[in-house]
Amino acid sequence: MPIKTYDVLIVGSGHSGGMAANILTQKGISCLMLNAGPEADYDKDRSIKHAYELPYRGFNKPGRLPHVFQANEFNANQWVDEKEVPYTCPPDAPYNWVRVRLLGGRSLFWARQSFRLSNFEFKAAEIDGTGDSWPISLEDLAPFYSRVERIFRVAGRKEGWPQFPDGDFVDTPYPPDTETIKRVTEIANKRGVQVSKWRSALGKDGLASSINLLLPDALATGKLDIVQNAIVRQISVDKDTGLASGAHFVDRHSGREMHVKARAVVLAAGCLESTRLLLNSNVANSSGVMGHYLVDQMYGVSVVASVPEARDGKAPPGLMGGSAFIPRFRNLKKSDKRNFIKGYCVHINSGGSASPNFFPLYGAELQAKLDSYANSCISGGIFGERVARYENHVRIDDKVTDRWGIPVLHIEARDSENERNLTKDAADTIEEWFHEAGWELICKTDRVNPPGYSIHEVGTCRMGDDPKKSVLNKWSQSHDVKNLFVVDGASFVTCGWQNPTMTILALSMRASEYLAEQMRTNSI
Amino acid sequence: MRRRNFVRSLLISPIAPAVLAEEQKAANTKAIQPPPEARTPVRQFGPTEVPHLPVIACDLAARPAPNYFNKIQFATLQKLGGILQPPLKNNPGAIEAQAPEFLDFLISVSPEDRQKLYLSGLDSLEQQAKDKFQRSFCDLEAQQADAILRPLLVVRPWPEDLPSDPVQNFITQVHEDLRTATMNSREWALAAEKSGRRFSRGSRTSGYYWAPIDPISEG
Numbered sequence: 001m002p003i004k005t006y007d008v009l010i011v012g013s014g015h016s017g018g019m020a021a022n023i024l025t026q027k028g029i030s031c032l033m034l035n036a037g038p039e040a041d042y043d044k045d046r047s048i049k050h051a052y053e054l055p056y057r058g059f060n061k062p063g064r065l066p067h068v069f070q071a072n073e074f075n076a077n078q079w080v081d082e083k084e085v086p087y088t089c090p091p092d093a094p095y096n097w098v099r100v101r102l103l104g105g106r107s108l109f110w111a112r113q114s115f116r117l118s119n120f121e122f123k124a125a126e127i128d129g130t131g132d133s134w135p136i137s138l139e140d141l142a143p144f145y146s147r148v149e150r151i152f153r154v155a156g157r158k159e160g161w162p163q164f165p166d167g168d169f170v171d172t173p174y175p176p177d178t179e180t181i182k183r184v185t186e187i188a189n190k191r192g193v194q195v196s197k198w199r200s201a202l203g204k205d206g207l208a209s210s211i212n213l214l215l216p217d218a219l220a221t222g223k224l225d226i227v228q229n230a231i232v233r234q235i236s237v238d239k240d241t242g243l244a245s246g247a248h249f250v251d252r253h254s255g256r257e258m259h260v261k262a263r264a265v266v267l268a269a270g271c272l273e274s275t276r277l278l279l280n281s282n283v284a285n286s287s288g289v290m291g292h293y294l295v296d297q298m299y300g301v302s303v304v305a306s307v308p309e310a311r312d313g314k315a316p317p318g319l320m321g322g323s324a325f326i327p328r329f330r331n332l333k334k335s336d337k338r339n340f341i342k343g344y345c346v347h348i349n350s351g352g353s354a355s356p357n358f359f360p361l362y363g364a365e366l367q368a369k370l371d372s373y374a375n376s377c378i379s380g381g382i383f384g385e386r387v388a389r390y391e392n393h394v395r396i397d398d399k400v401t402d403r404w405g406i407p408v409l410h411i412e413a414r415d416s417e418n419e420r421n422l423t424k425d426a427a428d429t430i431e432e433w434f435h436e437a438g439w440e441l442i443c444k445t446d447r448v449n450p451p452g453y454s455i456h457e458v459g460t461c462r463m464g465d466d467p468k469k470s471v472l473n474k475w476s477q478s479h480d481v482k483n484l485f486v487v488d489g490a491s492f493v494t495c496g497w498q499n500p501t502m503t504i505l506a507l508s509m510r511a512s513e514y515l516a517e518q519m520r521t522n523s524i
Numbered sequence: 525m526r527r528r529n530f531v532r533s534l535l536i537s538p539i540a541p542a543v544l545a546e547e548q549k550a551a552n553t554k555a556i557q558p559p560p561e562a563r564t565p566v567r568q569f570g571p572t573e574v575p576h577l578p579v580i581a582c583d584l585a586a587r588p589a590p591n592y593f594n595k596i597q598f599a600t601l602q603k604l605g606g607i608l609q610p611p612l613k614n615n616p617g618a619i620e621a622q623a624p625e626f627l628d629f630l631i632s633v634s635p636e637d638r639q640k641l642y643l644s645g646l647d648s649l650e651q652q653a654k655d656k657f658q659r660s661f662c663d664l665e666a667q668q669a670d671a672i673l674r675p676l677l678v679v680r681p682w683p684e685d686l687p688s689d690p691v692q693n694f695i696t697q698v699h700e701d702l703r704t705a706t707m708n709s710r711e712w713a714l715a716a717e718k719s720g721r722r723f724s725r726g727s728r729t730s731g732y733y734w735a736p737i738d739p740i741s742e743g
Binding site: 038040048056057058063073075252358359363403444 | 583607608609612613633674678679681683699700701703708709729731732733
């Protein structure tokens, strides 16, 4: 049987790979998608169980997934096995690399928060007075954001604030604010801080993934083939032209080595996997920047208070419940002088219960406290922006390989004084608001989880106009290898405080349309 | 033996050729009949219906046999279970939920640093009890145990926030482990069912379990 030939090889099947396949196939371009893991069958692979039915009573197998704080025994099998595909980091700088290799990748499980970056992020160097800006602006990406938002059916409230760009939202009525949310809003507004609502992708049938919103249309064209359990080992390069010619991959089960040819290669394996593949392939790194400027957001700052009149089950109707979302409000003006650059958003949730670890009590005394404080709590947390710094990087650890003999990543990322000052400001600010509201502070921390915990890792193949300072151009195309594109979060220059998914999707759509046009005109 | 000989005699008796001739005749008869309907491929490879036989969990048939901690350590752990997570509000406590027995197993298969934390933590409590009250920790009155335990309790904004002091760290973890092992137990679930509490999909005690998806064979 003759082997099919493909125009484009796409590595990865999550949001970015799904979008590339969706755009390219609908323009008549044949694509092969390689995915490192299998397809999950939601009916066969998933069932409702009690914790006591599980081998470790819900604790998870000890020592498994030590870096995936999100893992428990119920969901342990959905994450990449850290023993099968390990990575290394310095003992003093743990990194939480949270991965999914199922078909659809992390798009199967994301939290669906859907924001645009603003020009405070795209043009960060001008705002911060340091660092780098993107080679594109919000205006360049806005039309693509709009199309993505319509596909993913993003619900949001339009505000008209420059730091929180509006989108093409589906019309979803928000319930009226409860008294506690009104109180926080009033206190924040008094300080010039604007308060809005979450923006969330509704998707379809409870799922907003590439497997239900992007790949079905691509498959319907007859132009897409998907191979599962295909672990890409190396990008192959034509010796004469220096262009990417395809990829070597290994079958996950048998270990059989394979090679596929394509006219162009699109990497969408997730920021760090794409970069690992490029580093292992030794391509597209004439700048020496590849692997550097790894960045993600800070999660972990938490302030919890209890509303006295809501205790002991006595909350009157309309007092507790609901949420508020407060987009970045620090360093929006030159006059705002802080001991940190960039900013954070705050999310407020009302009506929760106290966690047992909030109280230094045990037994009946602890239970009485938990009962009294049930549903009386209001909490504030943040998504904080880390600074993209050269020294936070990944490189190949040639002493360690994965199950298939592929060298693994060594990841080094540490927070700086800027991050510590930012999170302290966030915790102090939320505490101040709660204090003014007259609520009892139960706990407060400005400590954040290790880098990577947010599962929003971006950077390491940043885009830019200068090939000496960046890996990709403004079309997510390699400066060095013109038929090689990286369409996941690796191209980010700054991470912002926003969930990156909408930006990744918009960038992938934009890059794929550019690639399609280049192929149509035979420029690639 | 007599029966076996009889069977053997049948096999070698002159009846055998006659039986074969009958079978041959039947086969010839079949040959002139219309061909049977094609069988479905499934029937060619195996049974189409396999009964599901009822089985029970081992906990319903047997009691755990703790064997990791020594006697004193296990007695200390049981005492902690009774103090930190007693039966409350018609729910079983740690002892009723066999949480110490479960933790004996869990810690036995845990990484070394966690094993050390438990072993030294349990030993430390025993030592403190002897130093302060000249008794084993498991024999302390509630007030005496409280005098040792209360100073070791800390406030933690996040469950991952563990104190640097090893004994405080142990108390923090064993408290949470006993609580989780109790609330995740069959006994707790039965009590919840009895009291009419709703089956909660999102809670820690139940949820969607993902089975291994297309696992790689270790063979």
